[in-house]
Amino acid sequence: MRIKPLSSLEKRRIFLVLLTILLLFIGIVGKLFWIQIATTESYSSRGVNLVKNSVVQRQRALVLESGRGEILDRDLKPMTGKIIKALVAFPINSYYQGNPQQINQLASILRTNTVQWLAFSRDLKEPQVWRTAEGGKPVMLSDQQEEQINALGLPFLKVVKMEDRYPSGMTARQLIGFIGQNPDRVMSIYGADLEKGKVALTSKIGGAGLEKTFDLWLRGIGETSISYFTDAGKRPLAGLDARMIAPDNTFYPVKLVTTLDLSVQQRIENLMDKLNIREGAAVVQEVAQGDIVAMASRPNFDQTEVDLASNNWSNYALKATAPGSIFKTVVAAAALDKGIVDPKETFNCEGALGKYGFTCWRRDGHGPLTLEQGYAQSCNIVFARVMQRLTPAELESYAHKLGVLDEVGWTGKTDSEQILHQLDTEEQGQLFGAHTPHNDEGVLMQTAIGQRDVRMTPLQASNMVVTLLHGGKGYSPRVVQEIRYQTDRVMEKFPIQLLDSEAGRVSAATSRTLVNWMREVVTEGTGQGLKDAKWKLAGKSGTAQIETGKQEKVNQWFIGYGPVDSPKYAVSVVIKNMDPTESNKSIPLFKGIMDILASDSDGR
Template identity: 35%
Template sequence: MRRKRMIVWISICIAGIGLLLFRLAELQLLDTESFSKHEINLIEASVKQRSQEMVVDNGRGNFLDRSGNPLSYETSSVLVLFPFLKKMDWQVHQVAKTIGVSEYALKNAVEKSKEPFAYGDPDPVILTRSQMDAINEMKIPGVFAVERKYPLDKIPAAQLLGIIGENESLLKSRYGEKDFLPRTLIGLSGLEKSFDEFLVAEGKSKLVYHVDGEGAPLFGINVKYIEPANPFYPINVQTSIDKDLQMIVEEAVDKYDIKKGGVVLLDIKTNSVLSMVSRPEINKKAPFSDEGIENMMVKQHIPGSVFKTVVAAAAIDSGLDDPNRKFDCSKKLNGEPDLKYDHGMLNFTESFARSCNRTFGDIARELQEKDPTILERYAEMLSVKGGVGWKGDIFHLENFQQMQDEEEGRIFVSEDARKDRNFSALSGIGQHEVRVSPLAVANMMATIARGGEKDMVRSVLSIQYQNGAEMTEFPKEKLKGDRISPYTVMKLQKLLREVVVNEHGTGRWFKDLPYAVAGKSGTAETGIYDGKKQLHNKWFAGYFPYQNPKYALVAVNLGVPDDEGGVNPLFADIVKAVYDYNQE
């Protein structure tokens, strides 16, 4: 009996020891990087227990504006202090005097610290170069003056640039088994996502020291500076954004309380984005919880009468712009009296200037009878159908897209709609199934201003190594497909100018601006009601100066009542601001 008990106890002990050994192997060998259902990285946790660190640069690449100014971060010269100073007698008086703070404040900050910190965080005390040199010359262990990278509180063109975050599964799906540091940040939207392969961190720059269980130095008080071995990284992505103009335009958009919508400003000569503003703003606490994460300037929206520019081009080439022909602009598309817009009898040019729906509905029907695909063909020729963002081959990446979030425009969804007379009329005034992005509309205006030359829109000019050398550039590229004739372009230019100079034109508000403007308005019914009111998308798209075009501009306010949210004042203010900016 006693023998059996001993065997049982020995078996239990062996089993227990076996379980302990298995658990130890699991912890030390098998699941070191993904322990338990919580996917805990034991190696990272172990390192954290044995060391304290101050990250100076997270290692991810950066965005610059066209002049080289940082868009997503700023570099500040700060004083970094380590917690072990509280157990030392150090020259606190000398350091405090150098940076101009009280000795008590400096010592008290160290006493409260549990990990390395920049003095004054979250609003650190900024040091001058002479202060940095003086502090580092003291060679006090645990006291360093360093350049540290901070994210900007307000990032310009936030939706265009996009956001970053931690996502282990997405990291693995993008890069397979490639070895990355724990908690590597990746791009989740915008240019951060498009250029993630170039931006993803190869390593962090940080100050590190090893500690024992009580936080005291384990191997003396030597602090190590660790940085990635490759001196060319992290890289910089030079965008086409003009940071100063971007901030001016953002202020204008917020001045007019645009809840949903925004602005696109293009440089016509280089066909690149100078400014792009999207509202609502990104919700920093929960970016994917609402529409703030979406870049409204590259999404499809109902354009309304802005689309009449496309219909006008097709009409000119089809001989439907006879100046002697009159259209009854006192009636709606269905022939009923139009009590709101009773314009009387107007010819083609006057109809465009005053945005007569009846004229362009009738013309669209006539065009459809000749060729059911004609509106789509002219939409392609004017670059509002299909994507317009830069696309091409770079390095090992084929068909690389700068703006991966861009949605392509469309005119019809079904063959039945394409052949239906009523649907054609509605499409002719930019309603029904017509959807275009503000970016594409801006590019249409730039195309007309350039004489019909269709180019891809660039938001990034080049990728640069850390030392400023160019890794690759994104040259100006043509959009494929047919283009409108010089004669048609000339007539479109005159029509767009007539919108402004005509005493009854929908753009007459811009007649006295410092730059001569040409453009087209649009008010589209969305089919959505806020209580009893029909909501509208309100647009103005144009270019300036008229005689020597430099800028294409689109302003849009989405989902607002008919009697609210007009964009004419916003458009006008931006034209004035661009003029003042150039004078300065």
């Protein structure tokens, strides 16, 4: 059989095909050389260290402890990071996973059944923790259960100590925040550490709250993980089966020491739940220097399953909302300081102003009232008349002096010269909307009673009370007082800080007057429901009408201090989006919080 010789055209085609294949092969080899040898420590424009990151990834097969710092209350009681005993199952040859009798015993020890256990343990691809449900929390084991499991001698099981960063029943969840994966943020903030292999794109970092604002300190120097070594047949290697990998550093993880009182925080949250508060917040500050003792927000949320689309994880204590009549404190401060109202002057309230549809909450009117009486009775007509004598600029100036338009939380430079805002996503207050005419008389009257565009946060409200109790001198409230190394040596301190305003301060005389007027609110005015509290109390009530969609709702407020004779605490509470027909919950909540503080003070 004769073989027909190839034509020159066919030879050229074959040559080109082979050349193309060769060039592709050379390209692939070159790329592999570039990735695995030439640029293993500086891959891509961001200089990612592939070797170190691959090691990090392998070590993260099963993380037992995140290595994050602890968050403690003022008495060094832990608020995060409970250590529990949990069961880990490793993916090894089914021959080593026990006989039917052992599996039955194991299921009995774990208080489950063999069907559920086999569904969990069969065909494992990587180490897994025995959990309450799919994706749920690890099941906490007792010492007895640990002994019984170890006695079974099953090589693919190991009881380990594991961190439950967010244990059930945890308090101050919105303030503490949560951690989660955010590769984009890791690259933008921790690019240098990513290059050095100190952090991976899959690392969990602070997503909100203190976890976010103090992430630089809290994230630590590495995780504690467990690895399991087998041969090619997935058989355990004697003496090298399970191995713990942990950073060796006596200084880390750090301790974040807050100003919070864990016991007070827990009891306040229990009270909010008992009162069935669906949406709202409460803030407690020490009068002495403005430190935050408790900060609670509702609704609550699960830090292990965060739904970013919902607002459950938002800290309502830091969110600005309509304040209603508590804003009359600002108007009264401006009127007193400016001397535009005579103490004996009276304003006649007939229930309505006669224009703009402006009315008082008491439809039949209060009759003649002084400004002092109008404050105690929360009369809208009195404050509308007073506002006619003030300019928008004067009102805005006093709102700044009392800190209700500004972020008031602790802000300053750290030892590394970095600007730190302790409170995550704290909002500013508001007097007028962007397109609201400032000089419109109807607008100003609504503004004077905390309606229209006025917005204030519960923290600003309680801090306003602290400012008045200090004669007009304001403080920037702290929630973290210091950071300590694991050895308890102080790493960073956050000193007490005054809240300075370019607008200046409310005078000491006006501050004393308003503090005294707050007493009359309780003895003769809208706060008489507080008369039977454990302490003598003082404060100001507020109800703001708002619209949610097409529904009319109200925000119920109460702010104040106690005890009257020697003030220790300033408190603000708000219950948001209440139906107008519902009974007032702000006064029972305020009273309950003050009773908790009174009991706590008696016990110390």
